[in-house]
Amino acid sequence: MQRINTIYEQPFIIEKNETVIQVSRSFVKMMEYKDSELLNSNIIDLFKTLKVGPNVDINIINEQTEYFLFTKSFEVKLVNIQIIHSVEGKVYVFLEKADLNLEFSFPFANMLYSGNYYGIGIYSAPDKTLLKANEKYISFFDKPYNKKENCIGKNVSEVTTGFKGSTYEEIWSTVLKTGEQYNIDEYMYEGFNKGITYWRLSLVPICEENKIKYCIEMLIDITDQVLHRKKAEEQTKIIKEQQNLLLKREIEKNEMLERAIEMKDEFLSLISHEFRTPLNVINSAIQAMNYMCGNELSGKSKRYLDMIKQNTFRQLRLVNNLLDITRADAGCIKINKKNRDIVFLTKAIIESVHIYASQKEVSVAFVSSLRKKIVGIDDEKYERILLNLLSNAIKFTPKGKAIVVSLYSKKGSIYIEVKDNGIGIPRDKIDIIFERFGQVDSSLSRQAEGTGIGLSLIKKFVEALGGSISVKSKVGKGSIFTVVMPNETVVEEHNEKGMIDLLGNRLIQTTSVEFSDIYL
Numbered sequence: 423m424q425r426i427n428t429i430y431e432q433p434f435i436i437e438k439n440e441t442v443i444q445v446s447r448s449f450v451k452m453m454e455y456k457d458s459e460l461l462n463s464n465i466i467d468l469f470k471t472l473k474v475g476p477n478v479d480i481n482i483i484n485e486q487t488e489y490f491l492f493t494k495s496f497e498v499k500l501v502n503i504q505i506i507h508s509v510e511g512k513v514y515v516f517l518e519k520a521d522l523n524l525e526f527s528f529p530f531a532n533m534l535y536s537g538n539y540y541g542i543g544i545y546s547a548p549d550k551t552l553l554k555a556n557e558k559y560i561s562f563f564d565k566p567y568n569k570k571e572n573c574i575g576k577n578v579s580e581v582t583t584g585f586k587g588s589t590y591e592e593i594w595s596t597v598l599k600t601g602e603q604y605n606i607d608e609y610m611y612e613g614f615n616k617g618i619t620y621w622r623l624s625l626v627p628i629c630e631e632n633k634i635k636y637c638i639e640m641l642i643d644i645t646d647q648v649l650h651r652k653k654a655e656e657q658t659k660i661i662k663e664q665q666n667l668l669l670k671r672e673i674e675k676n677e678m679l680e681r682a683i684e685m686k687d688e689f690l691s692l693i694s695h696e697f698r699t700p701l702n703v704i705n706s707a708i709q710a711m712n713y714m715c716g717n718e719l720s721g722k723s724k725r726y727l728d729m730i731k732q733n734t735f736r737q738l739r740l741v742n743n744l745l746d747i748t749r750a751d752a753g754c755i756k757i758n759k760k761n762r763d764i765v766f767l768t769k770a771i772i773e774s775v776h777i778y779a780s781q782k783e784v785s786v787a788f789v790s791s792l793r794k795k796i797v798g799i800d801d802e803k804y805e806r807i808l809l810n811l812l813s814n815a816i817k818f819t820p821k822g823k824a825i826v827v828s829l830y831s832k833k834g835s836i837y838i839e840v841k842d843n844g845i846g847i848p849r850d851k852i853d854i855i856f857e858r859f860g861q862v863d864s865s866l867s868r869q870a871e872g873t874g875i876g877l878s879l880i881k882k883f884v885e886a887l888g889g890s891i892s893v894k895s896k897v898g899k900g901s902i903f904t905v906v907m908p909n910e911t912v913v914e915e916h917n918e919k920g921m922i923d924l925l926g927n928r929l930i931q932t933t934s935v936e937f938s939d940i941y942l
C-alpha cells in the first residue's frame with residue numbers, strides 16, 4: 423500500500439482475480455474513459471479494448487519495454503508498465519512517456535502531419551501497427567478502414583486491402599530488413615477495391631537504440647495525374663499509329679505509282695523502238711528515191727517527198743526524245759567524254775542551223791572570248807543540248823530578230839549562253855519548262871510545234887555532264903538560257919581519228935531531226 427501512495431498521482435489500475443477493482447483518477451483522465459466503463463471489466467478484455475501492444479501478455483510484462491495503448495478517441499500513448507503486487511491486488515502503473523517523436527520532437531514533420539497535404543501514417547515496428555495517421559492518410563483506405571476508429575491500432579495488412587502477397591508487402595519487408603528508407607515516385611497498387619491506383623510513396627524507418635521502432639509512411643495519391651498522362655500518351659500513340667498507317671499507305675501508293683510509271687516507261691520505250699524501225703526504213707527509202715530517181719521526179723513530187731522526209735524526222739525526234747528521257751529517268755544516260763575543242767564544236771553546231779535560221783529570217787551570231795578550248799565533253803550530248811536551245815530560240819523568235827550564242831570561261835567553268843529576242847517566258851512558267859512535257863502554251867493553237875520533252879531531257883544531259891542549266895526571261899523581250907560546263911579535260915582511252923568527219927555527218931542528221939519541228 424505504501425508504494426501505491428507514492429504513485430498515487432500516476433495513472434494505474436488494480437486487478438484482483440483478473441477483474442479490475444480500482445482505477446486511478448489520472449488513468450481515467452489519460453484514457454478518456456469513465457470509471458464505470460473500466461471498473462469490473464476483465465483485465466485481458468480491458469487490455470484488448472485499450473489495444474495495448476505490441477504483443478502484450480499480462481503475465482510477462484517487462485518494465486523496460488515500451489508499450490502503446492489508445493485512448494477512447496484513438497490517440498496513442500506510449501508507456502512503460504510497472505507491476506506492483508499489493509494487498510489490494512495487482513497494480514498496473516502506466517508511466518507515460520513523451521508522445522510520439524514525430525509530433526513533439528520534429529516541428530516540421532508535425533506541420534506536414536497537420537497540413538494534411540501528404541497522407542502521413544505512423545506505424546510501430548516491426549509489428550506494423552498503425553499508431554497515428556492524419557485524415558488524409560486514413561481517407562486512402564477502403565471502407566470501413568477509412569475511419570479512425572477502424573484503422574488505428576490495427577495492422578497494416580488488415581487495413582490495406584490486398585496487402586498480402588502484394589509488392590507493397592515487399593516494400594515493407596525490405597524497409598524492415600534493411601533499415602533504409604524507400605522512396606518511389608510512381609508506385610502502382612492494384613489491391614484497393616477501386617482498382618489500380620498510383621502513389622508517390624516514402625516509407626521511412628525510425629530507429630532507437632539500433633532497432634527499428636517506427637515506420638513513417640508519406641503518401642500522395644497521384645492516380646488522376648498518372649491516368650491523365652497515360653491517356654495523353656495513349657492518344658499520342660494512337661495518333662502516331664494513324665500517322666504511320668497513313669505513311670505506309672502513302673508509301674504503298676507511291677510504290678504503286680512508281681511501278682505504274684516504270685511500266686509506262688517500259689511501254690513507251692517499247693513503242694518508241696517499234697516506231698523507230700519503220701521510220702528508219704521510210705527515211706532510207708526517201709534517201710534512195712532521191713538518190714536513184716531524183717532527176718525523174720517532178721518539182722511537186724520532190725516537195726511532197728520533202729514533206730514526208732521532214733515529218734519522218736519529226737517523228738524520229740519525238741521517238742528519240744521519248745527513248746532518251748525514259749532512259750534518263752531510269753538513270754541510264756551513257757556519257758562518253760572526249761577531249762574536244764568546245765569553241766570549234768559550238769561554231770560547227772551554230773553553222774549547221776544557219777539554213778533554218780535564215781529561212782525564218784532570224785540571225786544567229788556566235789561570240790566567244792576564247793579562240794580554242796579543249797575540254798572533256800560528250801559531243802553528241804552537247805550537240806543535242808545546243809541544238810535544242812537553238813531550235814527553241816528560232817521557234818520562239820519572230821522574223822528579223824537576232825539570236826546570240828556566247829561562249830566564255832569564268833570561275834573554273836565554261837559558260838554557253840543562248841540569248842534570243844523572242845516572245846519570252848512568263849515568270850510563273852519558268853520552272854515548269856524544265857519538267858517533262860512542260861510547255862508554256864500547251865493548247866493545240868500554240869505558236870510552235872513541240873512536245874515539251876526537249877528541255878527536260880537536255881537538263882538531264884547537262885547534269886550528267888557535270889554541269890547546270892538555268893534561264894532568265896522577260897515576256898516580250900526574250901530569253902537567255904545559260905549552260906555551265908566543267909572546265910576540265912579527261913583521260914581518253916583511245917584517240918579516235920576522223921572524228922570530225924563523222925561528227926560532220928551526224929551533225930547534219932541530228933540538226934535535221936532537231937529542227938524538224940520548225941515548219942518553214
Ligand code: ADP
Binds near residue numbers: 863871
Ligand atoms: P518543245 O519540244 O515543246 O520545244 P522544250 O522542252 O524544248 O519543248 O520547251 C518547253 C517549252 O518551253 C516550250 O514549249 C516553250 O513554251 C518554252 N520555251 C523554250 N524555249 C523558249 C524560248 N527560247 N522562248 C520562249 N519560250 C521557250
